[in-house]
Amino acid sequence: MSQRNREGKRGARERLREQRERDRARAKRKRTLGVVGAAVAVLAGAVGVGMVASRTEDDSGKSGSALVPPRGAVGKGRLVIPSGKHGKDGKAEQEGKAGKAAKAAPVTLTVYEDFRCPGCKQFEDVFRKTVHQLQDEGRMKVEYHLVTIIDRNLGGTGSLRAANAAACAQDKDPAMFRAYHDVLYRHQPQETRDTYANNSRLIKLADQVPGLVTPAFRTCVEDGRHDTWVRKSNDVFAHSGYASTPTVLLDGKSVYGDPKKPLSPNKLKRMVLAAARD
Template sequence: MSQRNREGKRGARERLREQRERERARAKRKRTLGVLGAVVAVFAAAGAVGMYASTSADDSGKSGGSVVPPRGAVGKGRLVIPSGKAGKAGKPEKPGKAAPATLTVYEDFRCPGCKQFEDVFRTTVHELQDDGRLRVEYHLVTIIDGNLGGTGSLRAANAAACAQDRGAGAFRAYHDVLYRHQAEETRDVYADNDRLIKLADTVPGLVTPAFRKCVEDGRHDGWVRKSNDVFAHSGYAATPTVLLDGKSVYGDPDKPLSPNKLKRMVLAAARD
């Protein structure tokens, strides 16, 4: 083979190799652009979600964007509204013997299951509280708003926190009024602040200019949202979630809870 032919073949191989390298480079650029496009799309979607969360977090009043715990709230982040003397989960609110048992309740004022629990156990729980045997720690959440839309869970929880500002007794009384007047969960009647204030008028001394302003401004909205966010990451999935001294005692069909059984369990805790 002549020198010219060898050089010609070598040149053709070089051109083919260079062409293949150019094709690989183009393919690599396409892949890179595709990845970058996907990343941009993900960040754009995340931005949209973040914007939605931010908007929904601040859409309800002048004070709703900040976390303002109600007076007397306790626990980590002051997200718990206590009712009764402190038990095993905390310190006494007043001098004297602490309640020997603590009932922890995660609840939503629009939740029909929560109303059922309250209607069945209210009298027993109050009796045990008043006897100094039980402390109840309430965590207010907004599951129904999230599942069905609306703002009634949030508005009612804020109003209940406003009642707590007036004192633990006002909270307990208003808490019970809200459950007694709960509508079907699909009817978002508690989204109406005027209705919440009208119901509060059935609690003697509760409605004052300060209470009205607290409800209308959504003073504790941010606090309610924080409470709901903590619940969403707690491992519990439904309301009501009811714990006695940290142990779940409600909702298991194989171990149904009755008022008498709850009373026996609380009395047993006093003997431990």
């Protein structure tokens, strides 16, 4: 074989080797880009899910809004609105003639209510006068837990909006909470009509409580200042073991809703007087 032929074969082998190296390098680059691209796609997908989840929470109003208890709220998590003479520990004390904090009432009525609940309206219409009398005499204090089961069962936001507005009234004055609470039940719409979802309606009804409607009250209602607090109160009720509203307890014992042991205003008075003597 001539020197020229050997050089020619060697040159061909070199070119073939170089071409193979270039092919391998090209294939490696493609694999690397493919892995990187897949990783970017996964990351982008994860970011997309996070944004959707975040946006969903923000749109629902459940994320990013602080839990703000109304003024004077008591109990675990400050989820209870007290009414009546609770004494120093209850933070809802009333002053006697001498300017000293009144002694706490000896008996506690606990009420779980929904402002859209017809059964709650029935309880309030029958027992309102008696409950107020026992409160004003210092014989009984009331602890209100505001819940939203009608919103959950029938849809809408009227239970939430009304509870927030009642909490706004509590911010203004505990006496105004009681008065506005009663106004909301007196004017309760039909259960299937979500009238209380309208903040303007709630503010108009608040005009029936002298001095309640102020710029601060309007802002509190319209901004849903206590919405997260109401949701928390409802969540606690949902895990409490009680299943319906109204749930009414006297010193922790259920006293309302049992057809075998019906409660009347006079019977409630007797029970409160008996409990106070014990």
